[in-house]
Amino acid sequence: MNQKPFIALDFPTWEQTSSFLELFPKGLNVKVGMELYLQNGPSIIEKLLQKDHRIFLDLKLHDIPNTVYSAMRGLAQYDLEFINVHAAGGKVMMEKALEGLQVGTAYNKRTKLIAVTQLTSTTETQMQTEQLISKTINESVLHYATLSKQAGLDGVVCSPHEASIIRENCGEEFLRVTPGIRLGEDEKGDQNRVATPKMAKALGSSHIVVGRSITKSTDPVRAYSQVLNEWEGME
Ligand code: C5P
Numbered sequence: 001m002n003q004k005p006f007i008a009l010d011f012p013t014w015e016q017t018s019s020f021l022e023l024f025p026k027g028l029n030v031k032v033g034m035e036l037y038l039q040n041g042p043s044i045i046e047k048l049l050q051k052d053h054r055i056f057l058d059l060k061l062h063d064i065p066n067t068v069y070s071a072m073r074g075l076a077q078y079d080l081e082f083i084n085v086h087a088a089g090g091k092v093m094m095e096k097a098l099e100g101l102q103v104g105t106a107y108n109k110r111t112k113l114i115a116v117t118q119l120t121s122t123t124e125t126q127m128q129t130e131q132l133i134s135k136t137i138n139e140s141v142l143h144y145a146t147l148s149k150q151a152g153l154d155g156v157v158c159s160p161h162e163a164s165i166i167r168e169n170c171g172e173e174f175l176r177v178t179p180g181i182r183l184g185e186d187e188k189g190d191q192n193r194v195a196t197p198k199m200a201k202a203l204g205s206s207h208i209v210v211g212r213s214i215t216k217s218t219d220p221v222r223a224y225s226q227v228l229n230e231w232e233g234m235e
Contacts, residue, residue, distance in 0.1 A: 005197065005227050006031040006056050008179070008211030014040055014047060023221050026052040029081070031209050033058040045078050054081045056177075056209070060116050062086035065096035072097045072113075076104030080111040082177065084157060087115035087144035094151035112154040112175065117144040120159045120180030123192045137193070138162055145170055155206065159193035163204035179209040183226060186213045197230035 006029040011017045017036060021028070030053045036044055037059060048055055057080050061068050068085060075083060085097045098113050105111070117140070118127060124137040133140050141162040146169065148156050155175025158166060163176040180194045188194050189212060200208050210227050217223035228234075 002029070002054075003207055004029045005181075005224075005231055006177075006207065006209045007214055007224065008033060008058075008209055010035050010211050010215065012036070012039055014044060017044070018047075020215065020220065021051065021053070024224070027054070029054050029056070031056040031058050031211075034060075042078070045080070049079060056080070056082035056084075057111075058082075058084055058209075060084055060086050061097065062089045063093070065090075065093045068093050069096040069100035072100030073104035076101045076111065077106050078111075079109075082114055083111050084114045084116055087117055087148050087156065091147050091151045094148060094153055098152050114155045114157055114175060114177055115144065115148040115151075115153050116157045117141040117148075117162070118158070120178075120193045121190050138165055142166060142169060145174070149174055160195040160200035160203040160205045160208075161193050163200070163206075167204045175206045176204060177207045177209065178205040179211070181208050181210045181213065181227070183213045183223060183230075197227045198233075201231055201233065 008031045009017050010033055012035060030048060032044060032055055061071055085094055094115060101110060101113055118137055127133050127137055127140060141158050142165055145156045145166045149170045155177060157177050159180045160178045163178060166176050178200055180191045181197055181200055182194045184196055197208055208231060214220050214223045
């Protein structure tokens with residue numbers, strides 16, 4: 001798999017998505033999340049695959065193990081790069097997610113399964129007061145990463161700030177996919193644990209996900225190329 005940044009296609013319609021994508025050559029790494037998938041259905045996946053885009057399907061499944069197993073078995077029919085669950089669903093749920101994906105895989109290559117640790121929009125204070133986790137955010141994220149590794153997953157979604165501690169404890173092969181990426185001058189919006197692409201690289205992210213810094217830019221092609229250059233160490 002190439003390690004180019006994934007662009008978060010957070011658009012409500014296929015029309016908006018395709019007019020955005022027309023600015024770029026085929027074969028991008030893209031992320032499809034709830035906004036696009038839930039309003040347009042699985043046909044969105046087929047349309048993107050036809051244009052040779054590689055997809056991270058970000059549905060963050062979190063349900064009882066049997067339901068997640070069945071959903072993953074169904075979603076395994078698509079040729080996706082990444083798919084995810086919430087680690088908070090527990091080890092058994094993650095094991096069943098992986099099993100569903102293995103059973104349903106119609107290609108030689110199984111989609112990589114990663115688990116969301118703590119959302120990049122969550123602050124340590126929120127985590128402690130709302131989830132009643134009386135640990136640091138690093139401890140909570142590392143705990144979820146360890147649990148995900150024990151369940152056999154390929155990696156986690158975390159912020160760049162936790163990437164190095166996960167790499168140290170879970171190994172280089174265990175992926176650290178990091179949203180919460182902003183170009184220097186951009187607004188954080190609802191994100192809290194943010195970093196630039198250059199910082200993410202230095203901090204040990206294996207992959208980055210970038211949405212609004214590209215999609216809301218007045219010049220998305222220039223913004224993408226800045227993200228790519230920073231990520232690939234050209235700037
Ligand atoms: O616009 P922005 O770059 O903040 O978008 C980040 C994308 O990554 C969004 O689609 C969001 O749903 C997703 N995401 C995230 N934090 C996670 C997992 C996914 O921001 N922990």
